[in-house]
Amino acid sequence: xxxxxxTKKRTVESPPKNFRFSADKTKTNFPPDESVVIMRLDEFExxxxxxxxxxxxxxxxxxxxVSRPTFTKLLNKARGKLSELIIDGKTLIISGxxxxxxEDVYCCTICKRPFKHDVKEDLLCPICKSSEIIKARSxxxxxxNCCEDEENL
Numbered sequence: 001x002x003x004x005x006x007t008k009k010r011t012v013e014s015p016p017k018n019f020r021f022s023a024d025k026t027k028t029n030f031p032p033d034e035s036v037v038i039m040r041l042d043e044f045e046x047x048x049x050x051x052x053x054x055x056x057x058x059x060x061x062x063x064x065x066v067s068r069p070t071f072t073k074l075l076n077k078a079r080g081k082l083s084e085l086i087i088d089g090k091t092l093i094i095s096g097x098x099x100x101x102x103e104d105v106y107c108c109t110i111c112k113r114p115f116k117h118d119v120k121e122d123l124l125c126p127i128c129k130s131s132e133i134i135k136a137r138s139x140x141x142x143x144x145n146c147c148e149d150e151e152n153l
Contacts, residue, residue: 010042010064010074012099022091037090040097043078050075065100106133 042064049060061071085092107114108125109132117123123133 008066008070009098009100010045010066012041012045012064012097012101022085035090037081037084037092038096039078039081039092039094041094041099042097043074043081044094045099046071046075047078047082106135108133 045064046060049055049063050057055063057071057075058068060075061068064071064074066074081092084090101114104117105114106117106123108128108130110130111125111128113125113127115126124131125133
């Protein structure tokens with residue numbers, strides 16, 4: 001039985017538009033494990049809130065529902081992973097994490113991709129155009145794991 005610390009769910013506004021980044025655009029196949037860095041969705045959100053939206057650490061921590069020290073750790077991990085993409089030329093994949101999506105997020109049951117959709121009509125997956133869509137919050141009990149299936153990245 002595992003008695004370790006339980007990770008608190010972190011609020012993420014919406015999934016990223018892109019889930020995979022590579023320093024070498026000519027790479028079309030999936031690289032070996034040692035050249036891949038996985039950034040969790042909560043780490044991605046920390047970067048978005050501070051570096052893109054300009055929030056200070058205290059406000060960003062409040063938005064994500066975590067303490068300020070926890071937020072700073074997330075941000076530092078995310079920045080370290082970005083540096084591996086930029087400096088070492090590794091492939092960066094955004095996947096997983098203990099998260100709750102905060103807005104209109106849906107998951108495609110075919111390609112396993114979460115996406116944000118504001119309009120209720122014509123609800124189709126932006127990746128595979130499937131209509132087999134579930135609401136992430138209710139269907140996943142507030143924790144969408146669809147994006148953790150790395151085979152579909």
